[in-house]
Amino acid sequence: MRQARTREQLWSQIRPWRAAGQRIALVPTMGNLHDGHLALVEAARRHADRVITSLYVNPTQFGAGEDFARYPRTPEDDLQHLRAARCDLAFVPDDAAIYPLGLDGATLLRAAPALAGILEGVVRPGHFDGVVTVVARLLNLCAPDFAVFGEKDYQQLLVVRRMVEDLGYPLRIVPVPTVREPDGLALSSRNRFLGASERTAANRLSAVLRDAADQAGQDGADHREVERVALERLQQEGWRVDYVAVRRALDLGEPGRGDRDLRVLAAAWCGQTRLIDNCPASGPDPAAHPTAQA
Numbered sequence: 001m002r003q004a005r006t007r008e009q010l011w012s013q014i015r016p017w018r019a020a021g022q023r024i025a026l027v028p029t030m031g032n033l034h035d036g037h038l039a040l041v042e043a044a045r046r047h048a049d050r051v052i053t054s055l056y057v058n059p060t061q062f063g064a065g066e067d068f069a070r071y072p073r074t075p076e077d078d079l080q081h082l083r084a085a086r087c088d089l090a091f092v093p094d095d096a097a098i099y100p101l102g103l104d105g106a107t108l109l110r111a112a113p114a115l116a117g118i119l120e121g122v123v124r125p126g127h128f129d130g131v132v133t134v135v136a137r138l139l140n141l142c143a144p145d146f147a148v149f150g151e152k153d154y155q156q157l158l159v160v161r162r163m164v165e166d167l168g169y170p171l172r173i174v175p176v177p178t179v180r181e182p183d184g185l186a187l188s189s190r191n192r193f194l195g196a197s198e199r200t201a202a203n204r205l206s207a208v209l210r211d212a213a214d215q216a217g218q219d220g221a222d223h224r225e226v227e228r229v230a231l232e233r234l235q236q237e238g239w240r241v242d243y244v245a246v247r248r249a250l251d252l253g254e255p256g257r258g259d260r261d262l263r264v265l266a267a268a269w270c271g272q273t274r275l276i277d278n279c280p281a282s283g284p285d286p287a288a289h290p291t292a293q294a
């Protein structure tokens with residue numbers, strides 16, 4: 001596996017691939033790789049001839065008081081994982097490769113407010129502006145044919161897909177389902193912050209979301225009630241809940257009676273650790289249940 005740190009190193013690696021007509025997939029990550037990331041690399045391999053994985057903890061997507069300084073950085077382990085996963089190129093940019101004019105001189109993007117200003121965007125204002133800013137830069141630098149994102153960060157996936165569509169990037173976004181521990185906990189770099197008893201309790205988030213998704217998919221479900229019950233269950237178990245929401249999978253809008261493709265999304269604190277997760281829910285088939293049609 002090759003490595004690039006600067007823009008020039010990256011371009012000199014990519015140029016011959018392009019000249020040979022090879023298709024390139026980019027897997028943007030912040031490092032501290034786990035099996036969830038490796039599933040992204042695997043998906044990238046299925047779509048493209050060459051896989052680039054970027055490892056960069058992006059400062060612009062962390063708000064004041066968030067865990068930028070504390071975010072786990074494990075570059076040597078990451079490179080080893082990527083070699084084993086047969087990634088072709090690890091792009092480990094220094095700040096100058098991503099923000100050559102520094103943060104004060106940087107041109108910052110603003111994510112589509114209707115999508116980025118809800119749920120995570122309410123609790124972490126500006127977060128998705130930082131995400132689209134860095135993802136656009138990575139796309140510009142790598143010019144991939146495919147970019148791979150996990151469904152674990154479902155709102156991020158939609159925000160990035162919207163940016164790609166809106167700004168006209170000639171590439172396809174490949175979504176990859178969430179990888180989970182055997183007890184249901186979604187893999188996340190932040191899981192390592194969980195203490196032993198918190199780790200035992202952490203699987204409750206996915207369990208509550210699964211139940212909520214089952215209920216949300218029932219004919220005539222009251223989505224507000226589903227959200228209320230899920231919130232109450234988590235609170236009773238000692239979680240501090242930022243949100244639980246039943247939304248349209250397509251655009252995270254409030255679902256109407258005819259909407260079938262739903263997602264239940266949540267963010268909540270297990271002790272000192274903030275976890276996010278989501279679960280798909282299929283509403284009733286309007287053809288099979290004519291009463292469900294508004």
Ligand code: PAF
Pocket residue numbers: 028029030056058061131134135153156
């Ligand atoms: O999901 C992540 O790890 C980050 O938000 C991303 C997409 C790599 C941008 O920094």
